[in-house]
Amino acid sequence: MDVADTDRPLRTAGAAEPVSGPSRLSAALPCVLGGLIGFGTLLALSASGRIDLPAAAALAVAGGLSLWGALRAGSAASALARSDAALVEALDELDGLRARARDFAAVSPGWLWETGSDHRYLSLSGGLTALLRCDPRTIFGDSLFDLGTLVADEATWAEYRADIEAGRPFRDLEVSFEGVDGRDLVLRLNAVPVRGADGRFRGYRGCGVDATAETLALVEARFMQAVVHDAIDSVSEGFVLFSADGRLLICNEQYRRAYPTIADMLTPGRSFAEILRAAAERGGLEGADDIGAWVEQRLTRHLQHSAPVDGRLSDGRWYRISEHATGTGGVVKILMDITELKTREEELAQQTARLEQTVAALRESELRYRQLVELAPYGIVIWDRAAIRFANGAAAAILDMAAEALEGRPLAGFLEDGDALAAMLAGAADGEEQRLECDALRPDGERRRLEVAASQAVYAGGPAVLLVLNDITDRRRVEGELQRAQKMEAVGRMAGGIAHEFNNMLTAIGGFARLAERNPADPDRVLTCVQEIAKASERAAALTGQLLDFSHRRVTDEREVVAVAPLVRDLRVFLKPLLSAGIDVAILAEDEGAHVLVNPVTLNQALLNLALNGRDAMPHGGTLTIALTTEVPDDAFFARHRSLRPGRYVVIRVTDQGTGIPAEIRDRIWEPFFTTKEPGKGTGLGLWMVYGTAQQSGGAVELEDVAGEAGHGASFALYLPAVDTPAEPTGFDPLHVAEGEGAVILLVDDEDSVRRYLRLVLEEAGCTVVEASDGQEALTRYDEAGGLFDAVVSDVSMPRMNGLELARALETRNQLLPILFLTGYASRETAAGLTAQEGRQIVMKPVTPERLLAALRDLLAL
Known part of the structure; x- marks a missing residue:
């Protein structure tokens, strides 16, 4: 029920209405009169002897009692009348209270x-x-x-x-x-x-x-407060704001640096008087009276908001100090660092003093002005919105032209997007001061980054613009170097993780090798050790391959049969330094035998993109899960992807516990350049590249419906057709040339252990091998053998003469000689240069015996 609705007082059902006060009095009055008359009559009869006195007394008593009863009835009637009146008054007051309650509730x-x-x-x-x-x-x-x-x-x-x-x-x-x-x-x-x-x-x-x-x-106010504080901390001038009662509200770091002795006092809530007294005491003023007078003087000047004054503060630098009243009665104080200007002014003053004896006052004033402008470290230009009318030496140096050559030229010709910038700066002639950054274009094509401040000026009696140019190219370069240093720090963290993994692998390789050395007569023990060494080296090779993928140093886009479980597990090494604190990585590889036909470079990059997207979705931490399974998708999956063939698919799911993806944008996430991140935080190409990898490999990628609801994280599933595990080779087929003869190979590598390994592989395949440790020795061996080689197997990076230089030298001897290059890393441009000529191939190290012989067999078959 509504509190404004209150029931009326209930009356007993069937009860007679109460008699009002006057009605009760009129009913009792006859009884009273009758009693009085009867009592008087009895007294009269007794006096006349008509009735005896006892009987008269009895009758008198009876009459008195009647009279007393009548009086009581009258009194009761009066009381009831008053009670009724009070009841009516109470009911009226209750009705009024109900009405007030309803009115208050309504409004x-x-x-x-x-x-x-x-x-x-x-x-x-x-x-x-x-x-x-x-x-x-x-x-x-x-x-x-x-x-x-x-x-x-x-x-x-x-x-x-x-x-x-x-x-x-x-x-x-x-x-x-x-x-x-x-x-x-x-x-x-x-x-x-x-x-x-x-x-x-x-x-x-x-x-x-x-x-x-x-x-x-309140939320908006807090946001705006944070924005204002951030903006104030970003300006180059010192800034402080006091309230109308003289208490500090806002103070930026530039202002605190200007007052190092009282920086700890410049906190919100401090009164200006407290700050002044601390400055006086710490600044060396002695005597309480002197401090009190100084504080009083500064308070008075602070409240008067006088014109800007220049002064040297406790940090030893000169500042132009200006104070302005706010609309609410507070005071804003701004410090502009003018130390360089003061230095120049002092130098100019000294020069002016030497010239005062020989130059007239007008010429002295003109010379002072010109010296100030010419010696200023900033470019100064007067522009009348049609052409440059004056430029000082600093401006000429910035634009790399003589000052005289600048005069009369349009300003837009020296700026990138000059017409738009000129239109913007022109407003300064009407009092609209401008401050912006832009690129200046020198005649030789060099760009210089400028800070430009534009203010109102007068030239030849007409409106003009005074431009102050500050060359910040070097500052931006230093900032860029700092950013690159930060990137290198991230690379260092990644290198540390990779070094840790490699140390584990080297520990296994070295340890099992030593165990095999201790008991070479035990073939089972030696075989076990050799197998473990091979596993560790394969894992190291896979890790190196992923590192090359990450740095885009793979030289091929061809697809190959890839074991997915090791690739997924090795992601942990690369993700560890890239993920934020509080984010755990869970790798769940259920199918160790899962293989797919895919480009390992693009697959690795696709998984990294999904993992980094998951990281960005969890700013407050969580678990990033990468799961590997082999499944046969249901009919609904193939209905959504009609181009896919039914069968087994290797599924890699990347799941985060972040904010999820809203339903309204889920259909757009695969579009190139679509992103919900802030400008500068993403390109919108990450998921598009994942989609392209899936299409290239004959598979698909989906945003899982159940885990992807907004607010509960997101799960991306990458479906790739499963292929059979490749058979392990049982031996090496002989490598023959024409007429079944074994091939003669010139083997060139500066690493002795690598060269011995390659020689054993080639000799086991029936080849005759001639070794060389670098390019120059290889040319000597080639000439000594009369050039009777069927192919050359050469490392790319070697001292004295590298592989490419060797190939060029061999071209002059035999243009048709097949050359197989081996390299640990190479960019696409380097690989293109090595294989530009027919009869040349490149294979990435580490190379298995099967891969080496297959590449040589392809070369010799051409």
Whole structure:
């Protein structure tokens, strides 16, 4: 029920209406008169002897009693009349109270509510229904305790719940939820306990208000406050703001650096008088009277907001200090560093002193002006919006032209996007000061980065613009070097992780090798050790391959059969230095035998893109899960991807616990250049590249529906057709040339161990091998053998003469000689140069015997 609706007082059913006061008095009056008359008659009869005295006395007593009863009846009637009048007055007052309650409820900005002693709602006023646009109980529940689900902070709700359970009054209980129409609502409730005459708790009466607008305004105000503080900290001038009562509100770091002796005092809430006294005491002023007078003088000047003054502060630098009154009665103080200007002024003053004896006052003034402008470290230009009319030496040096050659030229010709910038700067002639950054174009094509400040000026009696140019090219270069240094730090962290993995592999290789050496007569033990060494070297090769993929140093885009489980596990090495603190990586590889036909470079990059997207979605930490399974997708999957062939697919799922992807943009995430990240934080190509990798490999990529709901993370599934595990070779087929003869190979490598390994492989395949440790020795061996070689196997990077230089030298001897290059890394440009001529191939190290012989067999077959 509504608290404004109160029932009327109930009357007993069937009861007669009470007699009013006058009616009761008229009914009792005849009885009183009759009693008086009868008593008088008895007295008369007794006096005349007609009746004896005892009988008369008895009759008199009876009459008196009648008279007393009549009087009491009259008194009771009067009391009842007064009670009726009081009742009517009370009923009228109650009606007035009801009307007031209804009026207050109608005009209240919130709503009213009431509970019983069990905290269940007895009433919720209609104002709440209108606000929520639904039945309030569907959101508020049936009891005050149901509000706990709407309180954001559990600790806060625990405090309010304790008050409610104890029957104490509470204020500002804030609940928040999404309304039925999608609005975010914030409501605030207040209540007082209701107690009976015996002091026992009977329930709560309270009210509530809609605090949504207030909360949103507070959030916006806090955001704007952060923006303002950030902007103030970004300016190059010192800035401080005092309130109307002289207390510090805002102070940036530039201002604190100007006052190092009192930097600790420049905190919000300090009074200007406290700061001045600390400055006086720490600055060496002696005597309490002197300090008090100095503080009083500075306070007076601070409140008067006088014209800007120049002074040297405690950091030893010169500043132009200006104070301005704010609209609210506060004071803004700005410090502009003019140390360089002061230095120049002092130099000019000294020069002027030497010239005063020989030059007239007017010429001295003109010379002072010209010297100030010419010696200024900034370029100074006067531009009348049509052409440059004056440029000082610094401006000429910035633009790399003589000052005289600049005069008369249009300004736009020296700036990139000159016409647009000129139109913007032209507004300064009308008093609209401008400050911007742009690129200056020198006649030789060099670009210089400039800070340009434009202010109003006069030239030849007409409006003009004074431009101050500051060359910040070197500063931007240093900033760029700092950014590159930060990137190198990230690379260093990654290198540390890779070194850790390689140390593990080298420990296994070296350890098993030593174990095999200790007991070479035990063939089973030696075979076990050799197999473990091979496994460790294969893992090292895979890790190196992923490192090359990451640095884009692979030289081929061809697809190959890839074991997916080792590739997925090795992602941990690369992700460890790239993920933020608080993000855990879980690698779940269920199928160790999963193989796919794919380009390992693009697959590795696709998985990295998905992992980094998951990292960005978890700014507060979480778990990034990379799971590998082999599945046969259902019919619905192939209905969505009609171009795919049914069968087994290797599925790699990358799942995060981030904010998820809203439904309204899920159809656009695969578009190139589409991104929800801030400018400079992403290109929008990451998921597009993942999509392209899946298409290139004959598979598909999907955003999983269940885990991808907004607010509960996202899960991307990469489906790649599964292929059979390649068979292990049982031996080496002979490598023959024409007529079944073994091939004669010139083997060139500067690493002895690598050269011995390659020689053994080639000799086992029936080849005749001639070794050389570098390019120059290889030419000697070639000439000694008369050039009777079927092919050359050469490393690329070698001392004295590298592989490419060797190939060029061999071209002059035999242009048709096949050459197989081996390299640990190479860019695409280097690889293109090595294989530009027919009869040349390149193979990445480490190379297996099978891969080496297959490449040589292809070369010799040409």
